[in-house]
Amino acid sequence: MDLSIFGYQFMQNAILSAFLGGIACATIGVFVVLMHMPFIGVCMSHAAFAGALLGLWLGFNPLVGAFTFSLLSAAIIGPLADRGELSPETSLGVIFSLMLGLAFLFMGLMPGTKSGALELLWGSILTNTRSDIIFLGIVTVIVVGLVFIFYKEIQATIFHRDMALSVGLPATLILYGVLFLTGATITASLRSIGGLLIFSLILNPAAAAYQLTYSMKRMFLLSAGFGVLSGWTGLLISYLFNIPSGATIVVTSSVIFMIAAIFSPKRKVKGWQKKPLSEE
Amino acid sequence: MRATVINIEDAVVSYREDIALQGVSLEVKSGEFVGIIGPNGAGKTTLLTIVNGLGKLLSGRVWVLGNYLTPSNSHSLRKKVGYVPQVENIDPRMPMNVREVVMIGRYGLLGLFRKPGKHDWEIVDEMLKLVGMTHLAQRPIGHLSGGEQQRVAIARCLAQEPELFLLDEPTASLDWKAQTEILELVKRIHDSRRLTTLFVTHDLNSLPVACDRMVLMKEGLIWSEGSPHELLTDDNLSRLYDMPISAVEKRRKDTISV
Numbered sequence: 001m002d003l004s005i006f007g008y009q010f011m012q013n014a015i016l017s018a019f020l021g022g023i024a025c026a027t028i029g030v031f032v033v034l035m036h037m038p039f040i041g042v043c044m045s046h047a048a049f050a051g052a053l054l055g056l057w058l059g060f061n062p063l064v065g066a067f068t069f070s071l072l073s074a075a076i077i078g079p080l081a082d083r084g085e086l087s088p089e090t091s092l093g094v095i096f097s098l099m100l101g102l103a104f105l106f107m108g109l110m111p112g113t114k115s116g117a118l119e120l121l122w123g124s125i126l127t128n129t130r131s132d133i134i135f136l137g138i139v140t141v142i143v144v145g146l147v148f149i150f151y152k153e154i155q156a157t158i159f160h161r162d163m164a165l166s167v168g169l170p171a172t173l174i175l176y177g178v179l180f181l182t183g184a185t186i187t188a189s190l191r192s193i194g195g196l197l198i199f200s201l202i203l204n205p206a207a208a209a210y211q212l213t214y215s216m217k218r219m220f221l222l223s224a225g226f227g228v229l230s231g232w233t234g235l236l237i238s239y240l241f242n243i244p245s246g247a248t249i250v251v252t253s254s255v256i257f258m259i260a261a262i263f264s265p266k267r268k269v270k271g272w273q274k275k276p277l278s279e280e
Numbered sequence: 281m282r283a284t285v286i287n288i289e290d291a292v293v294s295y296r297e298d299i300a301l302q303g304v305s306l307e308v309k310s311g312e313f314v315g316i317i318g319p320n321g322a323g324k325t326t327l328l329t330i331v332n333g334l335g336k337l338l339s340g341r342v343w344v345l346g347n348y349l350t351p352s353n354s355h356s357l358r359k360k361v362g363y364v365p366q367v368e369n370i371d372p373r374m375p376m377n378v379r380e381v382v383m384i385g386r387y388g389l390l391g392l393f394r395k396p397g398k399h400d401w402e403i404v405d406e407m408l409k410l411v412g413m414t415h416l417a418q419r420p421i422g423h424l425s426g427g428e429q430q431r432v433a434i435a436r437c438l439a440q441e442p443e444l445f446l447l448d449e450p451t452a453s454l455d456w457k458a459q460t461e462i463l464e465l466v467k468r469i470h471d472s473r474r475l476t477t478l479f480v481t482h483d484l485n486s487l488p489v490a491c492d493r494m495v496l497m498k499e500g501l502i503w504s505e506g507s508p509h510e511l512l513t514d515d516n517l518s519r520l521y522d523m524p525i526s527a528v529e530k531r532r533k534d535t536i537s538v
Contacts, residue, residue, distance in 0.1 A: 034374070152387050152390070153387065163436075166332055166358060166361075167384060167387055168358040168359035170355070214373075216375045216380075219375045
């Protein structure tokens with residue numbers, strides 16, 4: 001195999017982006033999986049895509065549009081789900097379809113070539129610039145740092161939000177903080193992975209880690225590891241077979257999930273529950 | 281004379297169109313064990329949530345542990361109020377063990393940026409021993425039975441070292457043996473730690489033994505209050521639950537003969 005490709009700047013940028021994006025997305029994914037809010041993430045990633053297209057159409061920075069739209073969707077979804085005014089599925093379904101509709105509307109209104117829009121749709125990790133990496137690096141450090149600093153508050157909120165509130169923890173703030181970080185992570189990874197695919201990189205590594213451990217700390221670590229593994233393996237497959245990298249990264253993360261699900265010790269959870277203690 | 285630790289004054293709570301509490305007043309003295317019963321939708325859970333500051337008052341006010349609850353102080357007062365919510369299904373795959381869940385009770389006291397130390401883990405282990413769960417300390421929380429999960433919830437609440445102990449139907453959906461054991465455990469803890477306890481339940485048979493006072497709630501109001509032996513008559517229960525006396529008698533007889 002000719003490995004000279006790894007000497008090129010664009011490939012090094014891609015490897016670094018896959019590393020940082022893998023860690024940030026997979027860390028956020030642990031919240032998404034354990035707080036049972038996968039649809040919120042899907043909704044926010046499509047909102048980010050719509051916002052980025054608005055930026056492209058009106059001529060401002062697409063990432064500003066992406067961040068604003070994903071936070072806007074979180075600001076609508078959060079209280080709706082919180083107050084239980086609509087079932088979360090209904091409110092998310094409405095916002096999800098609205099965002100997808102807006103995204104294609106902005107794309108249709110955009111004059112000239114649509115190549116920039118398609119890049120945001122499918123992602124193009126090989127064209128990442130140094131500033132993209134710096135942005136992704138900052139977001140990754142913030143996400144990992146906040147998880148480290150507020151681990152106990154996060155753990156309690158994930159376990160049971162009302163219980164966390166009842167012991168005097170700022171659980172509502174933690175929930176909105178998680179939504180904010182989700183928006184920032186999606187925005188920072190949008191150019192690399194693409195608006196349609198980004199959510200798979202958030203969900204799959206965490207869902208795979210969830211199959212394999214009963215320790216939340218280990219789940220965060222495993223998830224980040226699977227995120228990076230998905231990024232790097234996907235990148236390699238993309239290079240070897242000359243196919244879009246965003247798609248190969250996402251497919252790889254799905255394969256990792258399937259393998260984890262097949263070999264999950266938690267598949268035997270029911271039998272384990274019935275077992276007397278002496279047999280453990 | 282014992283001090284007043286909870287004083288609810290004309291509390292009104294509404295969830296959109298539904299009025300959950302329509303002008304409830306209740307005074308609880310330090311060290312009292314108060315049992316609260318009533319049909320579903322009577323406002324029992326809401327009554328507990330306005331005491332720990334999770335419920336929002338439309339009007340009225342609540343005095344708890346020397347302060348009137350306000351949005352600004354409810355956060356810090358909550359650290360002194362132990363709350364065991366109703367039994368909920370816990371994800372069997374939840375990546376947390378029993379010991380970690382009990383430790384959550386310490387988190388509010390620890391405050392931000394501080395990690396649990398040796399002393400906190402010692403308290404957690406002591407509480408697990410108190411509720412008879414030491415042997416399951418390392419077990420994933422989702423693998424426990426309903427009764428075991430309630431014991432863990434009580435241990436978590438006690439790890440908080442509360443002054444008030446609020447329990448919301450801790451024996452619901454448990455079998456008769458587990459119900460009796462949980463109530464006995466709560467009573468023992470209440471007595472030994474000199475707590476003030478509000479206990480919401482549907483378990484009418486063992487409650488009179490434990491309670492100093494009963495509060496009967498219906499349609500968002502306190503319908504009656506007094507000693508358990510005075511209040512828990514077939515006639516009162518028939519009117520409280522809108523059931524014929526014969527049905528109440530049969531149900532009580534059936535439950536006792538189990």
